[in-house]
Amino acid sequence: MYYYWHGGDIKKAETEIFKGITLKGKYDVVENAFIQATLIDPYSIDLKFSLASTQIIQKKIPDALQIYKQILHLDPNHFNTNLVYGVYSRINGDEKTYNRSIAKLKKIDSKKANEYLQKIKQTEETMEEKLNVEVPANLPANGHAIVILGYALGEDASMKPTLIERLKAGLAIAKKYPNSKIIVSGGVPKQGVTEADAMSKWLISQGIPKERILLESNSTDTVENGLFSTAILEKENIKDITLVTSASHIRRALTVFKEASDFYDKMNGKKSNRKFTNMVYLDYASLAEAQKVPNDEKLVIYRDLFRTSGIWQYPGLQR
Structure with a gap:
């Protein structure tokens, strides 16, 4: 896990930790570490769940499904495993297993199962939303915020073209x-x-007053974008949001932000009725192509929905 978070010398890891197993990247390191850990402690469900999560990250759905089945043989009433096993089976083309899993969830905890069915329904609707490449019309004059999502900087702290294009879209709305x-x-x-x-500095250079800009500078991924930005939306009492990112990222981002908003509502015992619109940088050949949702994208959308809803990828280690 240290290697996963911080990087390191793959050759050293191959020699000292994995005894000659050839590794291709950090997820290989994590997967092999959890494989070894599950052999050392075959009773640990958390270790098996972590192994399957690593396989999901690598889009190894059949491998992950086999591990989830092992968990369910050991603990048939494990709610989180029944949930992810059902949804990932559905993405893999197995509707029967999905339906059986949902039926099982209702027996384990009907209230919680129905809550997740609502999350799934909202996610399916989000995946059908129209992507906007032009500034949305009729946005409210007050109580509205533009949320522009970041993209990894270069080693010299320079902004890559993807991030600049997202900023251009956000600037047009602003x-x-x-x-x-x-x-x-x-x-x-x-x-x-x-x-x-870097984003704030660029916007200011384009004539945006500094006082309009709110910085969320702690997030390391889309889930944290959603959770940490929602805390700002709460503080500022903002109810209307236009989310700006790449077309290939927007459905996952909207799913995460809606789930984060729902969680804050639940935690604070209120109904904010936030409205989300979108504007995208078109990183596809055409808008028609961008509207399609391939299975690989569905996988990461649901993976991040589950993480945002409180299901840890690596129980006790990392959301």
């Missing part, structure tokens, strides 16, 4: 709606500069 706040979301500092720092 010019049309001058009363809207702008949240720039992204951490992972390079040379002491976070994504949010």
